[in-house]
Amino acid sequence: MNFELNDEQLALRDSLARLLGDVYGFEKRRAIAASATGWSLPAWQQLAALGLTALPLPQAHGGFGGGAADLMPVMQELGKALVLEPFLSSIVLGATAVRLAADEVLQVQLLPDVASGELRLAWAHDEEAARHAPLWIETRARQQDGQWLLDGAKCNVLHAPSAHRFVVSARTAGEPGDAHGVALFHVDARAAGIACRAHRLVDDTPAGELRFNAARAQPLGDPHDGAAALRALEGTLAMGTAAVCADAVGAMETAYALAIDYLGTRRQFGRAIGENQALRHRAAEMLVALEMSRSMAMVAAVAADDLDAPGARADLARAKLVIGRHARAVCHAAVQLHGGIGMTEEYAVGHCLRRVTLIDQLFGDVEAQAMRLAAMA
The missing domain is CATH 2.40.110.10 (Butyryl-CoA Dehydrogenase, subunit A, domain 2)
Structure with a gap:
């Protein structure tokens, strides 16, 4: 199992990070969330222009033939920016179901327009x-x-x-x-x-x-x-599970970075609150949870790409369970370290907690994953 991104994956991740840094800052996201549609068509078109909407689709239909491992760094960056555009719903889930279930004629009819971002599923x-x-x-x-x-x-x-x-x-x-x-x-x-x-x-x-x-x-x-149809359904849900695992890691990274920055800049009694040993220990625990979640997101991607491999379904459930627990813990801690400001609508850290709260409910929450693992034992 290779836990390292290749050069192409790194280049795509870095390009996406630059794009989101330029056009999808937190204030821009707030404006998008407050809009009538709740997402931005121009931002969606920029994601399509970068080739992201074609990434997991077959090459024969205008895609790049990527799998869950290729989607992982993309979803991580989308989660880091708390992106609201329909990438998960249309590209990860809808397009995967069409790819796995539809005959060639129907794929030709639907997938090229999905790959270009013009057709949203x-x-x-x-x-x-x-x-x-x-x-x-x-x-x-x-x-x-x-x-x-x-x-x-x-x-x-x-x-x-x-x-x-x-x-x-x-x-x-x-x-x-x-x-x-x-x-x-x-x-x-x-x-x-x-x-x-x-x-x-x-x-x-x-x-x-x-x-x-x-x-x-x-x-x-x-x-x-x-x-x-059952195989296609399971494959679609597996791809979605791996994708939201990576998305959650991205949201955790943002929450952790905000917390560390706040600990270094917020001052009480003449010194930064980050000099407090108890808060340093809390930050260290957050980092350990984040690193474990990064590893489990890779496990989920590998499992989703080969769902019939021995133990793949258990690996996927285990990854969702571990990331679900750690994501809530890290984002809760980040909010608590900020104090009252962490609960405000105008500050990003609370939105990270809201993101991972939603992700926990997608494709089975922590308790559901534990029950699935118990049933497989």
Whole structure:
């Protein structure tokens, strides 16, 4: 297992860091979060111009053929800047589902426009009753007059209000929780029979609640091949899990850097508060947790790139669990070291805590990952 970035990954990471440093400072992010859409189309276009939207897509369809290991440094930088654009929803999740589930004709139809950033997808999988159970799918797909129709609801669909198409998990057979009868579909976001209630998540990410009422859908692949759809579903969730692990590490890095800077500049009783031994120990514990999380993000990326390898699923769950615990601890500590200023809307450190709080809930929180590991033991 190689834990070092190659030259291309380092160059892309550095280019992205420079771009975000120039155009996505914290005050700019606050303005974007307060806007009507909650994200910036110009910033999205700059990410696309850098080639990021094409990174994990097949070369045959305008992409660069990257995997989770290539996405890791990108997601880390996006997390560091607390970026609000739909990279996770469209490129990591939606495009991965299309790549893994769709036939060649449909990939040719969809992926080139996704790679260019012109077509934005939203991954619609989570349901209210699921409680982190990935196979708890109540949404139903049925055939009528030769067409597939969807009925059901999806919750917390990232960037649903601005998506052009939804990639939706549904059941053609079986009951919620069953491994068989799962299928993946794509739906025009403007189609009849779809209602979207927009809202913002705890870190200001735009999201929506979707309701399907006989909404026309097109299957990704054979809707009766539940085994293939299940593999695509698992692969998509694995890629998303690895991506948010790296995103959380980026947010941790920002929180840690802000805390260390504050300890060195805030003065009480004639000296910097960072000279206090107890606070130095606290900062050292934060650094240890951050370094462990960096390593586990690499473990998650390797596991997501080869999900069928022995122990890969356990590694992925373990990484999400460890990073979930450490991210909350580091960002909590960073807020506490700042005192009251750490809780203000105008200061970035509290937003780092909000980011990792959201990430913990994506793809299974700490408790869900612990239960998955116990089930694998």
